[in-house]
Amino acid sequence: MAAAATKVALVTAGSNGLGAAIARCLALEGDMSVVINFHSDSSRADALVQQLTQMRKRVNGSAAPQFAAIKADMGQRNEIRRLVTETVQQMGHLDVVISNAGWTRVTDFSDLQQADDEADWDRCFNMNVKSHFFLFQACREHLEKSEGAFIATASVAGVTPSGSSLDWGRQFSEEKLNSVQERNALKRFATIEDVAQQVKYLALAKSVTGQIAVIDAGFSL
Numbered sequence: 265m266a267a268a269a270t271k272v273a274l275v276t277a278g279s280n281g282l283g284a285a286i287a288r289c290l291a292l293e294g295d296m297s298v299v300i301n302f303h304s305d306s307s308r309a310d311a312l313v314q315q316l317t318q319m320r321k322r323v324n325g326s327a328a329p330q331f332a333a334i335k336a337d338m339g340q341r342n343e344i345r346r347l348v349t350e351t352v353q354q355m356g357h358l359d360v361v362i363s364n365a366g367w368t369r370v371t372d373f374s375d376l377q378q379a380d381d382e383a384d385w386d387r388c389f390n391m392n393v394k395s396h397f398f399l400f401q402a403c404r405e406h407l408e409k410s411e412g413a414f415i416a417t418a419s420v421a422g423v424t425p426s427g428s429s430l431d432w433g434r435q436f437s438e439e440k441l442n443s444v445q446e447r448n449a450l451k452r453f454a455t456i457e458d459v460a461q462q463v464k465y466l467a468l469a470k471s472v473t474g475q476i477a478v479i480d481a482g483f484s485l
Contacts, residue, residue: 449482
């Protein structure tokens with residue numbers, strides 16, 4: 265069990281992409297234990313846990329704080345509850361929750377036939393809306409005890425009609441990417457490391473609450 269003075273963070277969808285970047289960022293923060301949630305790839309999750317442990321050793325020569333990986337399907341409410349329960353059982357308490365799970369599929373919405381897939385609509389709402397709320401409900405009691413932080417990530421598509429995600433955006437052609445970059449106010453793309461640093465700030469901030477941070481290099485302006 266983690267020491268009482270150690271903060272504990274749970275990162276959902278934490279074994280790859282943005283989730284993994286957030287986990288690495290938090291692992292370098294003083295006394296912060298990190299639990300990463302994964303859906304199916306246990307080898308990738310275990311490899312990240314080992315990486316986080318080695319990162320911590322290089323910082324202060326000690327393996328503490330602790331790092332762990334827990335498998336759970338964030339699309340299932342009973343799995344979400346189990347994830348929170350197991351996290352608290354392993355670590356003793358919970359201070360920070362990063363609700364990072366989501367789902368998307370590139371679809372031409374001008375093609376009404378292609379967009380008429382009820383299963384896609386249901387999965388999108390379940391993963392991108394309901395899962396965040398269900399996770400908050402599952403961890404609320406623990407975060408109230410620790411005066412902790414709940415942070416949810418989402419696509420910039422939520423604030424602009426033509427939004428895309430960090431992972432999907434890189435699949436577009438170089439010409440398309442250059443065009444978008446030129447329109448961005450800062451003439452660059454936001455990276456997962458940029459987002460991870462902002463998440464870390466929010467996780468540790470004592471005077472910030474109820475805020476929406478748009479990290480997109482000016483794409484949505």
